[in-house]
Amino acid sequence: MSYNKQKARENGDKMKTRITDLSHDGRGIGQVDGKIIFVQGAYPGEEVEVKITKTKKNYLEGRATEILKKSADRIESVCPDFYHCNGCQYCDYTYQAQLDSKVARLKTNLKKFAGLEVEDIKIHPMENYKNYRNHVQLKVKDGKIGYVDKENFSVFEAKACLVWPEKTPELIEVLKTLPDLDRINLIGLRENYKGDLMVILVSKDEKKIKIEDQLADLKALGVSHIYQNINSNPRFHYGRKSKVLYGDGPFKEEILKNTFNLSPTSFFQVNRTQAEVLYKIGIENLDLKSTDKVLELYSGIGTISMGLAKEAAYVLGIEYNPEAVKDAKTNAKLNGLDNLDFKSGRAEDLLDKVSSDFNKTLLDPARAGADKKVLEKILEIAPEKISYISCDPATLCRDLGILIKDGSYKVDKVEIVDMFPLSSHVETIALIQKM
């Protein structure tokens, strides 16, 4: 089939395909005319009629228009907005099938990028996932506050999102009446362990956003902090600069019995319950002794660092976001710990400037994984154990491949903690040990 004919299909032709796998972003994978096709709204084992939406050199993209043979795991959607919201991927897929697909994806990546066949991968599920998110970002457009419609990129008002913080609908109703709503592009909502709420109003310009008339209603809903964040770069959700509009002292978080000050733009795992499971395993994997010196990379506000410092002799955390490092330093004091330091900068730039005297390492990078320079430096430091926490199986497995390449390390254990039910995201912990 020639290219142009395929292109013509984008204008309406429909074809049939059998789905054999799921992609990293939760789309069904099939074949059309010998080419891979990524199909929105289709699950493995299904036969679907598909409308081609994009023709690329090596693959096609499409949308299922009819399910001709249904997967036994397809269920009625648990969310009324699922078919047009760009948030979750698996609202009409059984929870067990979601978990199985995450394990399968990790196995495929381990084989493909690290040459590893791992049979037993334990997954820690979260059956009761209602309102699991402690942080959501809502778009603001034409007086509406909500999520983005994946069909036309407009903003729609969600009816009953299952995963956002419980008070979100009531907060939206109040925030919609802000007189400066047309200067706000995005609203962040964070909920802490006590149910206190933080509102982050993101504007392009610095002019103060008026909140006076809405403040009493917001406080009545549990809002303890309101920030204005200034961001003119549409590539990022939040900009670097935030101003306090309301709130006394820092916003507090708690995890694994440690207390944290949390700045509006600092990273904090969105699923607190499962983060505790994740961090416990990540720390336990290092089998810490009171004489151990731990190098922790991508340390954020120190959520894991405090747990490490309680068992080890010394911890050095390296983190890019200076706000997070400031929080981390305060958090060490708040938790009565003086055996840890934090340095602000890119791990790939800072590692050459710090001591190599570490016998254990924990890293928890963002989706891009670790820079090659960072992995080389870890190999040079040669810790006995490396605990790697990752939110992207492909970059994790690429990095594992680099760490085990020369044969001095092996991957001993790989586990998944389901941090993101209803979505295709996979959070993994790997233990890498010296041979």
Ligand SMILES: C[S@@+](CC[C@H](N)C(=O)[O-])C[C@H]1O[C@@H](n2cnc3c(N)ncnc32)[C@H](O)[C@@H]1O
């Ligand atoms: C997945 S978060 C983990 C944070 C922390 N471990 C936690 O669980 O709260 C990744 C962190 O890496 C930081 N980061 C991103 N790129 C970095 C880099 N090149 N060097 C150091 N830190 C970086 C981000 O600011 C973020 O805080």
